[in-house]
Amino acid sequence: MGLIVQKFGGTSVADLERIRYVAKRVGKTYDQGNDVIVILSAMAGVTDRLIDMAAQIAESPEKRELDVLLATGEQTTAALLAITLKDMNYPAISMLGHQAKLVTDCTFGNARILEIGAGTIIDLIEKRNIVVVAGFQGCDINGNITTLGRGGSDTSAVAIASALKADICEIYTDVDGIYTADPNICKKARKINTISYDEMLNMASLGAKVLQIRSVGFAKKYNVPIHVRSSFSEEEGTMVVSEDSGMEQLVVSAVTHDKNQARITLRKVHDQPGVAAKIFSPIAETGIVVDMIIQNTRAEGQTDLTFTVPKEDFSAAMEIERKVAGKIGAEDVLGDKNIAKVSVVGVGMKNHSGVASIMFNTLARENINIMMISTSEIRISCVIEEKYTELAVRVLHTAFGLDKED
């Protein structure tokens, strides 16, 4: 018995039948004597539909208003689950972001949690209520509705788990755990039993899609144990915990890919002090996250500067950079949306050399051109042409000995 935070993703609440199933699962946990806080995403596809609606009426939808629109998705599922639980005679109550006092900064569309006024939820929990919190949303100090970015419900869940000192934060999703690669494109991918926050951080940022990166950072900081598991089975999933917990020590733990990237190049930039700030500050100010940056020196004090942004921010970033190019006298701004990032991740890499050369050779053997490279202590990433993504993942998975036995 304890305090359990259960977060259910979009596919887990995709329709009323699944919501009923979630209600049963929540009810079972509650009946075992646990206190339960549930965090919900919007129904699968709903957020995309809302974004698409907004895109139909405005080229760059006002971010404050877009958040008001998007917040309806989680409001809907929270209400529906509370209705279902009530109908099953559980004392459930829904809470929206502002009601749960999930206070964020004012970065609409990608807000960061500043604090959680846990008092309201604690009061309700102490009276043995099941509290159903709409994920993904909060409010700023002026009462404006904000959202936490794609996958923000994970962060809602971990943040609430940490604020309420929950015993565990269960992330229910449509996969049964974290895999060594996306099983949809790599048939030989294996489920990982335990993974460290750091590896997960690198995987999430690389598009593993199972957990929002910010939620893992939060979990690491406050040491919240996360259990990623399937909402469709009772099987154990993958525990995400701190590094010491005696896990398998493979050199590479997983191969990940991310197609949600676009590349922007500023050609013939005058290589002067302060020029990078001029290029990246206006982007950062709009809240767009730049991932990889590469600078190629040309002759005559000129360089080409290439960086990647999420695909959905591509047109906004291109627009900004065209203006910047004018001001700093760059010759041209080129854009490319047909790229993907493929990465290998593993804490074991710290103690092994040669991982990079295996990776480059493996890709070269398939004639896959590497456009950009970036590395961290436990990760190597390559940007390649999007069409080679699946092939690259499979050959790397094999090359690093991750394939499951037949």
Place this chain on the structure above:
Amino acid sequence: MGLIVQKFGGTSVADLERIRYVAKRVGKTYDQGNDVIVILSAMAGVTDRLIDMAAQIAESPEKRELDVLLATGEQTTAALLAITLKDMNYPAISMLGHQAKLVTDCTFGNARILEIGAGTIIDLIEKRNIVVVAGFQGCDINGNITTLGRGGSDTSAVAIASALKADICEIYTDVDGIYTADPNICKKARKINTISYDEMLNMASLGAKVLQIRSVGFAKKYNVPIHVRSSFSEEEGTMVVSEDSGMEQLVVSAVTHDKNQARITLRKVHDQPGVAAKIFSPIAETGIVVDMIIQNTRAEGQTDLTFTVPKEDFSAAMEIERKVAGKIGAEDVLGDKNIAKVSVVGVGMKNHSGVASIMFNTLARENINIMMISTSEIRISCVIEEKYTELAVRVLHTAFGLDKED
């Protein structure tokens, strides 16, 4: 130039194309130098879909949670209109019920407005913002989301118009004004140029569907002039004003009908003091509005007691009355959903007798049986079998000289 409240109903914001049209209309009013507050309903059909969803997962969906669910409808349209206006470079900002400080009592599903903290909206208006308020919703003093009942956006509009002392409250809808009867079933119905609050009050309650009754009561109390007009044309619609404003003085101004009624009869009730309270208090406590009540005395101190409730409350009311019947020893509870109420309305009736007999004779001539009758100073209503509704409306419209000339 002045302060204009514009409310757009569900059909006026039914899709993105229409929302764009609404934005143009709002923008035009703003460009003429007016301050504009916009109140929006949910897209046509959305509230029904949400109610239907809730009904699929729970027999009697918890009312607090149902309000959380329903409030998403107006949140969506408010955000979409604000996005559209912003895209057209108007300084628009959306406000949800709790943000607009529309404070209500705690009667979920049918809350009454207690006060409007106009300060926030006034501040925004003074900075020449177009404020887009999500209609239909408010919040109670504990921050729970409430809704104002079907058509509640009208009440939002009139309440905000009165709190901000607006010059006029324009109600944009899919009809071009108030008619002498529903033009869909009575081809000879005429548009009324001016109608009194009192007539409108009687018509709204009888199912004219154009304005929520509570909004008219509000408008009457605070003398807010309402202009009901089409969102699809520039034509003048119907002004709803106080009675003195020199309007046409027909004996009967309109024939209305209401199919959203159901009848419940408690048979062989012991006719003792306090029995009516026992029958109606539990219904009133759940917030169900009883319309007509008729008591037929039988022999031996027993009576049959018949009353009508809105169709959507029928099963809840039946359940309550079955329990009541057991307690007070009534023999039986009968229900009938196949009824309709047909009414004639007119301030001129005050000074004319014979209206009732014309009405009864006209229905009798068509062999339409009258099940229940109720009257007010300016209205006579008859409950009849639902299937005769259209016929009854047409013959009464002709009998009271309302038909337009060909």
